[in-house]
Structure formats: C-alpha cells, structure tokens
Amino acid sequence: MVQQFLAAVNSKSDSLMGGKLGVKPYLAGTCSLDIYLAGLSGGPSNYLAGTYAEGKDPDSLNLLFSLDWNMLESFYYIKPWQIDWIKTRPSNKFLLDSGAFTFMNSKKKVVNNLDEYVKKYVDFINKNSIKQFFEMDVDAVRPLSTVEKYRDYIEQETKTQSIPVWHKSRGVAYFEDMCKDYPYVAIGGIVTKEIPKSKFAVFNHLIKIAHHHGARIHGLGIGSPSIIKKYPFDSVDSSSWNSCAFGGGYVYQFKGGDIIKVPFNSSKKYDRHKVVRHNFTEWVKFSHYLEHQHVYSKEAV
Numbered sequence: 001m002v003q004q005f006l007a008a009v010n011s012k013s014d015s016l017m018g019g020k021l022g023v024k025p026y027l028a029g030t031c032s033l034d035i036y037l038a039g040l041s042g043g044p045s046n047y048l049a050g051t052y053a054e055g056k057d058p059d060s061l062n063l064l065f066s067l068d069w070n071m072l073e074s075f076y077y078i079k080p081w082q083i084d085w086i087k088t089r090p091s092n093k094f095l096l097d098s099g100a101f102t103f104m105n106s107k108k109k110v111v112n113n114l115d116e117y118v119k120k121y122v123d124f125i126n127k128n129s130i131k132q133f134f135e136m137d138v139d140a141v142r143p144l145s146t147v148e149k150y151r152d153y154i155e156q157e158t159k160t161q162s163i164p165v166w167h168k169s170r171g172v173a174y175f176e177d178m179c180k181d182y183p184y185v186a187i188g189g190i191v192t193k194e195i196p197k198s199k200f201a202v203f204n205h206l207i208k209i210a211h212h213h214g215a216r217i218h219g220l221g222i223g224s225p226s227i228i229k230k231y232p233f234d235s236v237d238s239s240s241w242n243s244c245a246f247g248g249g250y251v252y253q254f255k256g257g258d259i260i261k262v263p264f265n266s267s268k269k270y271d272r273h274k275v276v277r278h279n280f281t282e283w284v285k286f287s288h289y290l291e292h293q294h295v296y297s298k299e300a301v
C-alpha cells in the first residue's frame with residue numbers, strides 16, 4: 001500500500017497542479033471548521049514553493065501562493081515570504097502566534113528581554129495589519145498577572161482585541177470570563193501535554209461554554225485528524241502535513257472525507273520534494289472538506 005501511495009505521488013497527479021482540488025461544494029446545515037496549517041517556516045516550504053523542482057517539472061508550481069489555504073505561524077519564526085503571502089490574503093486566512101511556545105521550551109526555560117520581544121510583536125502586528133493574533137500566553141514562565149499586563153499592552157497599542165489562550169492553571173471560571181469578554185478564544189497546553197490525551201473530553205465542556213457566550217474557539221496544536229474531527233472547535237491548527245520532513249513520516253491521502261496516513265521507511269529512496277507537495281495538497285483538500293461539509297455528532301455539538 002505504501003508503494004501505491006508513493007507511486008501516486010510520483011505520477012503527474014492533478015492534485016499537484018493547482019487550486020482545483022476536487023472537493024465537493026458546500027452543503028447546507030453543516031458545521032464549519034477552519035484548519036490553519038502550521039510548520040511552514042522551515043525547509044518544507046522550499047519544496048512547496050518549487051525551489052527544488054527541476055526546471056521542466058510541470059509540478060514546480062508554487063503551491064504556497066496558488067492554493068486556497070489558511071496559515072498559522074509563530075512571530076518567532078516568521079519568514080519574509082510569509083509576510084508577502086499575508087498581504088495577498090483576506091485577514092481571516094492568517095493566525096499569528098506570539099511565539100510563547102518557543103519561550104516555554106527554550107533551554108533557559110526563562111526568556112530574557114521579554115518586554116522588548118512584546119514590543120517587537122506589537123510593531124509587527126501594526127506594520128503588517130495583522131487582524132488575528134494570540135496573546136503572549138507565557139503562563140508557564142510568568143505569573144498570570146504578567147500575562148494580563150502584556151495582553152492589555154498589546155491591545156492598547158494595536159487597538160485590537162487579541163485571542164486569549166486559556167491554560168488549565170487559570171481555571172474554568174476564568175475561561176468563562178474570557179468567553180464573555182472576547183469573540184475568539186483559544187485552548188493552549190495541548191502540544192506540551194498540559195492537557196493529556198486522557199483528559200481531552202474536557203474540550204466538549206469548554207467548547208459548550210464558549211458557544212453559549214457566542215465566542216469562537218480555537219484548539220492550538222490539535223494535530224491529529226481523528227481529534228480534529230471529534231471535537232467541534234471552530235478552528236484548529238496542525239503541522240502533521242509535514243511529518244515526512246523528519247526521520248520517518250507518512251504519505252497522506254484525502255479520501256471519503258478523511259485523511260488517511262500510511263507510514264513509510266524514509267531510509268528508502270523517494271522523492272521528498274513530491275511527497276511534501278503531495279501531503280500539503282491533501283491536507284488542503286481535507287481542510288476544505290471540514291470547512292464546508294463535516295458534520296459533528298449530536299453528542300459533540
């Protein structure tokens with residue numbers, strides 16, 4: 001089966017040829033879920049831009065600019081081409097993360113000159129007219145009072161509400177207050193396992209609170225397709241599409257409303273350029289499906 005997928009990737013598949021992805025049109029009465037693809041600042045973006053494609057390769061199209069997709073990127077890692085991309089898209093297509101995750105996982109554990117970093121974050125938001133951006137949720141390395149101070153500063157300087165990021169240390173009552181005060185909120189601590197998989201059922205409770213107060217809710221770093229489809233978030237982000245960029249990985253295939261992954265041995269020869277482009281395109285198809293057609297179970301909603 002792996003060989004079949006790899007053969008399909010290396011063929012001149014129309015899934016690599018631009019924006020027509022073959023996803024059926026919108027069906028009325030469905031729940032919309034926006035997937036923001038993350039992990040674009042590294043090497044895989046070169047493959048997607050066609051940097052490593054051969055001159056005569058018809059698949060050398062710059063997928064980053066030719067397909068309709070949503071991006072999430074960390075301010076800490078953002079690249080010049082991403083700034084150009086932002087300028088060509090509607091504001092709701094991009095989410096800016098503060099880089100707090102990088103702070104919490106730095107070798108020093110504590111970030112020096114955080115005040116200066118926050119000022120640069122604000123300058124970037126204003127200069128590039130960013131409309132959707134997360135607060136500086138450094139709960140793991142600073143007291144909540146400091147997080148709130150940074151949030152107030154960012155909102156005053158940008159004249160825009162940020163997206164507050166709830167961590168379980170804040171408590172459920174605090175989350176409900178967030179949902180009363182903000183139209184868009186987020187749940188953090190998923191990637192860091194602050195909320196382990198065994199406790200993911202709490203998502204349903206938090207989502208119901210958010211929706212009760214008319215707030216949209218984002219799951220930061222949800223990643224897994226099965227988890228994405230299980231819980232009725234309004235938006236999530238995932239970098240799973242670029243797993244083939246690491247030591248091992250998967251070939252993905254969008255099929256029947258789902259994204260199927262098949263592991264392969266990366267020590268064997270394969271065209272990494274085509275695998276990355278294929279996986280990215282399949283995840284874009286998956287995101288289109290979830291945005292227009294996926295219906296959550298009554299239990300989840």
